Amino acid sequence: MEWEQSRRSDNIEDVRGSGSDGGGGGGISVGGGGLGIGAIIILAIIGYATGIDPRILIGGAETIVNHGQSAPTNDGAQPQQRQQARNAGAPKDQMGDFVSAVLGETEDVWSQVLPQQKNVQYVAPRLVLYSGVTRSGCGQAQSAMGPFYCPTDRKVYLDMAFFNDMRQKLGGGGDFAYAYVIAHEVGHHVQNLLGILPRVHDEMEQADRTDANGLSVKLELQADCFAGVWAANADQKFHILDAGDVDKALNTAEAIGDDRLQKSSRGYAVPDSFTHGSSAQRKQWFTTGLKTGKVDACNTFGQ
Template sequence: MRWEDYRRSDNVEDRRGETEYASAGQSFGGGGGGGLGIGAIVVLGLIGWAFGIDPRLLIGGAELFNGARHSQTQSAPPQPQSKQAGTPTDQMGQFVAAVLAENEDVWTDILPSQAGVNYVKPKLVLYSGSTRSGCGGASASMGPFYCPNDQKVYLDTSFFRDMKEKLGGGGDFAYAYVISHEIGHHIQNLLGILPKVQAAQQRASKADANALSVRVELMADCLAGVWAANAQKKYQILQPGDVDKAINTAQAIGDDRLQKQAQGYVVPDSFTHGSAAQREQWLNTGLKSGEVNACNTFKR
């Protein structure tokens, strides 16, 4: 992927290296106090390796997905206020800022023309280990996510190392796809989709709430493809093999493959991000169409 000559976004909040509080893992790990149980480890394995917001972050509370409506999220102590705003100077920070800039320029152009909505640029927070978000505590084990409450994307870039070592994936375009998937959730928020899904999930059974989450995640996959298609058209960012790497990674983090890997069997009703085949399908839909209206997973 070509990115070195592209401009860098200054909408990056660099918290790496700060001394943070211990992450409020119970908000995300699922049930129980103290150390992580087997169930929590499975959840972290499934969600932490996936490209998308934790579905429980989307609806603002783990209890809605775990069926533990009586549980309370622990408050975390405030984090230090010092942080570096603007473009980071290290190579990974430069890469993230360049991908964010490409998303800004593409979506500023196509979102008004294709969807009649102005693009509002989100912040992207880089952090190490743990930090605080508008959706509660954030931990590296959760993977990248978008918080609709503060309209920020949170990324511990150690996730990219995990992609390469645990999934056999990696490569600049695969990493850009991860970031752009999270921006896809921001697009959903701007379109008013996330609040509607949240309201529907609050009335739904656990299985139906999970099914809605799958549609949200697959749409974000598709929107990442829409970004890539339009970035390629405008800036010729892709190099041979880039798309194949992204598709291979999308397949690798399908719920069915992750569940099979983690527990030896598959439970479709518990899917929250979509199967390998679905993730490949919707990424390809966005790549081939380049159109937001091709990504309506709620009509299919």
């Protein structure tokens, strides 16, 4: 992936090494309404090691996700003191510089595509880089949760240790695969700007678990498709793709499908429990966005 010449975004809050202060409370509310990729992997591994059905662990965790309420912090620090620990602007280290470049590309693409295709102004999210644990507007963020978007504060949260997990545990990796992960979370922000995210969250609150999971899958697949829309337009605008880049992203999409993760943990998959979509679905919708470059092609809710 060609990213070195890209504009760096300043919409980054770097709290790595500053402890656990991002402002916010105790409950966890992630992305499109489900657990992050990292959390599902960890729970699946625990279930496999202990003999506990991972559905029980994941179901219990998602109950906390969906019903947990923010609680005030008890560390004694004032918001102003916590804010001082945040370094704003593009990071200077190599991986931080890469994230800043990818975020800048998403801003440049969506600020053009969204008004042109949907007549909606693009307001860029901020991206919080943290290590281990921090606090978000949706509650405590932990590295095991994986990257996620918080609609409450309109920020993307990323512990870059997840990229190591992609290489070592998921069989993914490479610059464009990492960019796909970032673009997927920004895709949730696009959903928020289009009014899709709050509408579907309201529907999920009224639905039973099976139907709520189905809605979560549609949100996640649409975010995959929006990542493809970004990639198509970024390549047209900046010529970012090298040979093999798309294959790396597709391999990553396949590796984080619910069926792949469930089968690796217990030998079989339970489609009704999916929250992010199967490997085939994730590949299909990312490819749809990549081939068309059109937001309207990403209507996962019409399927």
